[in-house]
Amino acid sequence: MTTKIIVDTQAATKTAPTRRGRGRPQSFDRAQALCAAMRLFWDRGYDGTSFDDLTAAMGISASSFYNAFGSKEALYQETIDAYVKRAGAWFTTILQEPTDTRSTFAHLLTTAATEFTRDDLPTGCMIAAAATQCAPTQARLRDLLATQRTQSETALVTRLQQGIQAGDLPPDTDIKALAAFYSALLRGMAVQARDGIPRERLHEIARIAMQAWPTPP
Amino acid sequence: MTTKIIVDTQAATKTAPTRRGRGRPQSFDRAQALCAAMRLFWDRGYDGTSFDDLTAAMGISASSFYNAFGSKEALYQETIDAYVKRAGAWFTTILQEPTDTRSTFAHLLTTAATEFTRDDLPTGCMIAAAATQCAPTQARLRDLLATQRTQSETALVTRLQQGIQAGDLPPDTDIKALAAFYSALLRGMAVQARDGIPRERLHEIARIAMQAWPTPP
DNA sequence: TTATTTTTGTAGTCATCGCTCCATAAATCC
DNA sequence: GGATTTATGGAGCGATGACTACAAAAATAA
Numbered sequence A, B: 001m002t003t004k005i006i007v008d009t010q011a012a013t014k015t016a017p018t019r020r021g022r023g024r025p026q027s028f029d030r031a032q033a034l035c036a037a038m039r040l041f042w043d044r045g046y047d048g049t050s051f052d053d054l055t056a057a058m059g060i061s062a063s064s065f066y067n068a069f070g071s072k073e074a075l076y077q078e079t080i081d082a083y084v085k086r087a088g089a090w091f092t093t094i095l096q097e098p099t100d101t102r103s104t105f106a107h108l109l110t111t112a113a114t115e116f117t118r119d120d121l122p123t124g125c126m127i128a129a130a131a132t133q134c135a136p137t138q139a140r141l142r143d144l145l146a147t148q149r150t151q152s153e154t155a156l157v158t159r160l161q162q163g164i165q166a167g168d169l170p171p172d173t174d175i176k177a178l179a180a181f182y183s184a185l186l187r188g189m190a191v192q193a194r195d196g197i198p199r200e201r202l203h204e205i206a207r208i209a210m211q212a213w214p215t216p217p
Numbered sequence C: 001t002t003a004t005t006t007t008t009g010t011a012g013t014c015a016t017c018g019c020t021c022c023a024t025a026a027a028t029c030c
Numbered sequence D: 001g002g003a004t005t006t007a008t009g010g011a012g013c014g015a016t017g018a019c020t021a022c023a024a025a026a027a028t029a030a
Helices: A007-012 A030-046 A051-058 A062-069 A070-087 A091-097 A101-115 A136-167 A175-194 A199-212 B009-013 B028-044 B051-059 B062-069 B072-087 B087-094 B101-115 B137-163 B173-195 B200-213
Strands: none
Touching: A030 A051, A030 A070, A051 A062, A051 B028, A062 A070, A062 B087, A070 A091, A070 A136, A091 A101, A101 A136, A101 A175, A101 A199, A136 A175, A175 A199, A175 B173, A175 B200, A199 B173, B028 B051, B028 B072, B028 B101, B051 B062, B051 B072, B062 B072, B062 B137, B062 B173, B062 B200, B072 B087, B072 B137, B087 B101, B087 B137, B101 B173, B137 B173
16 A cells, blocks of 8 residues: 655666766766755745755755756756656556556545655645746746646546546546546645645545545446 | 626725825825736746836836835735735635535635636636745745635635534534645645636536535435 | 925846856876 | 866856935925
């Protein structure tokens, strides 16, 4: 029932097989720096995280920063990717579990309740409510995040479609609407988490939300 | 069933009875300027709205700005107040309607679906997901918004409590959890709205959410 | 009319923002 | 060893952020 989440830096490092080549070697662990940046962006958002905040947390200088990551915006995109692949991996993992559709969604919500209130990571979700209000100059960023949100909702649609094929759900179920409902709920839970709601309350929300699960006719 | 929302500037002006006194008179309509600022903050958030954006939209100079509103942060607080009292008034209005509790909540959700997708105002809610990720220097702002969110959830709790007293709800209903559920959903719907979800889809979400309403034993 | 009060317009100020330049350091290739 | 390549440290840059100083303008009070 529990899902093992790996956010540790060491584990991340293994995926970066220490490139050997000419030139002076990097004096810092790129994956570790990326992880530090992700936590900062997650906690404070894009605008709320200054360049100096980043270099300080990553333990590198401005030149190393630009040499390794290109720009603040490029780094942000990388941290979003890292979040999806690592800290937020529970989402896709659970959707691939070989249980029935209702159990899968119940598991998704209870895991969200737990993940959104971990004490070793920022609360809530890095993407759920990010950049919904931003300057027109940040349109690319807003679109990037909106796209991520759309993709996660699409993943719910896909899983519900499989549920219909498996006979878990009535064939006439409005799966787009049902996906939108659980999607909205998860985003709201993320906001609640950032406001400091207790984990147990989030679990109660999850329990109530499963009451809305469609009943066979 | 429909709720009349007044956001028009003219209507707002009537509450400011044109102070007469010594000194040069203000050359602009304060309520109108406040309304323009509210729309800007609502659409772009606090950080995403620059001082120049504000003065341009309000049609006033920097000195007039500070003379009339004190600071950017003070203006933001005023716009939040204006939002709660005017553009977001449907929320408290509906909670005071003399219908049964279930109908009240159903009305709340369908109205949210409609209000979050008006074409004469920014989409979504000004407060629902604002400043959940921000710099530590903006702690006051974040707390201000978190407080507003807490208050709206408390209003739901109060209404549910009345429902128990009226016999609309089973006495053992976990009203705090139920309020948290609908609160989370509304916030998620606001995020969806900002991502451009169609109004009809929001109405479907509202319909599904009412399936979670507690059933008498 | 003159004094007083308040608002306005213009031209700044100062801090911070993300970012860049360039000389130097540390590795590999020949 | 010398050439080449890549990364680092440190200084600083232009743009923008919110905000302010100050004199002139426009009203009322005496």
